[in-house]
Amino acid sequence: MSSLSDVARSIEACLTSRSPYCSGTLPVSPQQLVLYYGAAGYPPSSRVDLSNSTPEDLDRLSDACQPATFGVNREDVYDESYRKAGKLDIPNFAPSFDIGSTGLVDIVRDALLDGEDDQRRIKAEMYKLNVYGKDSFFKAHKDTPRGETMFGSLVVVFPTPHQGGEFVLRQDDHEWVVDFAKMISDSAEKPCVGYIAFFSDVEHEVRIVTAGHRVTLTYNLYFIPEKQAIPVISSPAPYEQRLRELLHTLLTNPDLLPEGGYLGFGLRHQYPVQTHMKVKRLQKCLKGNDATLARVLSTLGITWDVRVFYDNHGKYPNYLHKRIVDMGDGEVDRYMLGDHMGRGAEEVTYASLNGKAITETDGDNDIVRKLAKVTDMASMTCAESSFLAWGNEPSLEHLYGNVCIIADLPPSENRTIKGME
Numbered sequence: 175m176s177s178l179s180d181v182a183r184s185i186e187a188c189l190t191s192r193s194p195y196c197s198g199t200l201p202v203s204p205q206q207l208v209l210y211y212g213a214a215g216y217p218p219s220s221r222v223d224l225s226n227s228t229p230e231d232l233d234r235l236s237d238a239c240q241p242a243t244f245g246v247n248r249e250d251v252y253d254e255s256y257r258k259a260g261k262l263d264i265p266n267f268a269p270s271f272d273i274g275s276t277g278l279v280d281i282v283r284d285a286l287l288d289g290e291d292d293q294r295r296i297k298a299e300m301y302k303l304n305v306y307g308k309d310s311f312f313k314a315h316k317d318t319p320r321g322e323t324m325f326g327s328l329v330v331v332f333p334t335p336h337q338g339g340e341f342v343l344r345q346d347d348h349e350w351v352v353d354f355a356k357m358i359s360d361s362a363e364k365p366c367v368g369y370i371a372f373f374s375d376v377e378h379e380v381r382i383v384t385a386g387h388r389v390t391l392t393y394n395l396y397f398i399p400e401k402q403a404i405p406v407i408s409s410p411a412p413y414e415q416r417l418r419e420l421l422h423t424l425l426t427n428p429d430l431l432p433e434g435g436y437l438g439f440g441l442r443h444q445y446p447v448q449t450h451m452k453v454k455r456l457q458k459c460l461k462g463n464d465a466t467l468a469r470v471l472s473t474l475g476i477t478w479d480v481r482v483f484y485d486n487h488g489k490y491p492n493y494l495h496k497r498i499v500d501m502g503d504g505e506v507d508r509y510m511l512g513d514h515m516g517r518g519a520e521e522v523t524y525a526s527l528n529g530k531a532i533t534e535t536d537g538d539n540d541i542v543r544k545l546a547k548v549t550d551m552a553s554m555t556c557a558e559s560s561f562l563a564w565g566n567e568p569s570l571e572h573l574y575g576n577v578c579i580i581a582d583l584p585p586s587e588n589r590t591i592k593g594m595e
């Protein structure tokens with residue numbers, strides 16, 4: 175039998191194996207490539223055919239643009255060393271490109287989402303038109319999620335002559351480079367547009383455009399909340415069966431947390447969180463491999479929840495919490511941290527998978543439950559709060575919370591794991 179930690183490593187590898195984007199080219203009719211624009215205070219309005227444009231046409235379009243800003247801490251910032259490009263806001267242009275009639279949203283849903291998620295309704299909301307002239311670029315960044323149900327972004331690249339401007343994505347130690355100038359000129363079907371869709375937490379950049387004009391439309395991708403749960407026949411993610419087998423092996427091993435406890439899995443995607451928010455709300459918005467993991471746990475009959483893990487590295491006890499904690503401005507007695515964290519805080523002992531305690535507890539050892547990590551609990555969704563601790567010596571302390579999927583296991587003798595039928 176493989177060791178518990180080997181299985182945990184395989185589960186982690188399985189969950190990290192998918193690429194977080196999809197891209198390609200899509201043939202469209204020439205009528206879809208006509209663009210009307212006219213920024214306020216910039217008469218007269220103009221028309222450009224993006225399937226057949228001259229450099230002068232595109233210079234005129236570029237002149238009608240404002241310098242593109244980008245979001246930092248909820249503010250739009252203009253900085254040419256970070257982003258050099260032109261933009262038109264929604265009121266200032268009207269593309270004939272109608273995403274609804276191209277089938278692109280379905281293509282993206284099928285390629286990007288997996289398992290039950292690929293049955294969920296999604297919508298693409300047009301956000302901006304961008305024009306990258308020669309020497310334009312956009313350095314590495316992540317897109318700001320606008321609302322809880324936003325899960326990704328979609329960029330449509332028009333077939334205007336250009337070189338460079340490759341789209342680069344990065345996640346963990348992987349990097350992917352998508353060269354739309356080449357893809358569009360190599361495409362057998364003309365005219366066409368390029369597209370790329372990716373999850374909001376994926377870092378991406380646009381490399382320098384070395385010649386011509388790169389014109390893009392960006393869209394925000396949202397889940398449409400279900401009014402009521404509709405039973406769906408789900409098509410499982412490609413790795414879902416393997417994940418189910420691995421988790422089954424792990425959970426049926428009697429050496430796994432023999433006295434019961436929690437199993438933790440860090441979220442692999444970023445979700446918008448605010449102070450005081452009940453993280454259970456994220457249960458319904460999990461995306462990609464987070465959603466797959468949650469679904470597999472449910473099919474194995476395991477109770478799970480989304481909780482925040484406050485790992486205090488032995489300095490204080492560790493806590494699981496139902497909410498994102500704000501310690502406020504007040505002073506905190508370091509021996510009463512749990513009380514200050516408020517309702518929903520539960521002290522836990524960090525343990526290895528076989529239940530051996532790694533951290534000490536302040537509380538009663540018979541009551542404090544153990545928490546063992548299966549995948550890295552340095553979650554992609556985290557929150558920080560600082561507080562002034564008093565005790566022997568006052569000091570400024572920080573609480574780092576990682577939002578995780580937490581499975582609740584009874585002692586191994588009472589554990590029933592549903593079969594693999």
Ligand SMILES: O=C(O)CCC(=O)C(=O)O
Pocket residue numbers: 304312317329341378380390392
């Ligand atoms: O125009 C592009 O290719 C990407 C733009 C982008 O990353 C953004 O607007 O956030």
Ligand SMILES: [Fe+2]
Pocket residue numbers: 315316317327378
């Ligand atoms: Fe972006």
